[in-house]
Amino acid sequence: MAEAPDAETAWQWLLERxxxxRGQYLDDEWFAVVAAAHAExxxxxxxxxxxxxxxxLLRDGPPFEGxxxxxxxxxxxxxxxxxVxxxxxxxxxxxxxxxxxVALVVTHLPPDVRSPGRT
Structure with a gap:
């Protein structure tokens, strides 16, 4: 399965399914969560x-969470x-x-992710 090279491409592929x-496997409920997260x-x-x-949601992308x-x-x-x-x-x-x-996720983002440089 192909992994997107960056966050922007990963969002695009998910939204396109x-x-x-990974986007091709999203059911409607999962897709609703992805769409809500992308809107933030x-x-x-x-x-x-x-x-x-x-x-x-990963800071630096795959292949694995660190x-x-x-x-x-x-x-x-x-x-x-x-x-959540x-x-x-x-x-x-x-x-x-x-x-x-998604709002609960945003509330619990670590301080380094909430910084102005991470929008």
């Missing part, structure tokens, strides 16, 4: 990485309710809509 990429400017600079029923992404919030896309977690901090909350889940 491009064949041969603070998340578009992060690399979207749908995997194992979740939408993870230790630096353990504090990054992610959405479990099997909702509603949509659950981090590896380090566990369960952060549940929401009724993808947009609320």
């Amino acid at each position: 491009r064949p041969g990429t 400017p603070r998340l578009r600079g992060l690399y979207p990485f749908p995997t194992h029923g979740t939408l993870k 230790e630096e992404d353990r504090d990054m919030p992610y959405v479990i896309c099997s909702g509603p309710p949509h659950q 977690h981090t590896i380090d901090h566990g369960h952060l909350g549940e929401t009724a809509t993808p947009e609320e889940a």
Whole structure:
């Protein structure tokens, strides 16, 4: 499966559900979470990485999450309710809509990701 070379391309492929990429496997509920995340400017600079029923947002992209992404919030896309977690901090909350889940993700972004340089 092809991985996008950068965050902008990864978002584009997901939104297109491009064949041969992770985007082709998005069901409607997962796609709603991806679309809501893409609509949030603070998340578009992060690399979207749908995997194992979740939408993870990585600082630097694949192929694998590193230790630096353990504090990054992610959405479990099997909702509603949509659950938001981090590896380090566990369960952060549940929401009724993808947009609320994205808002919860933004609230729990680490300080280095919330900085003005990461928009």
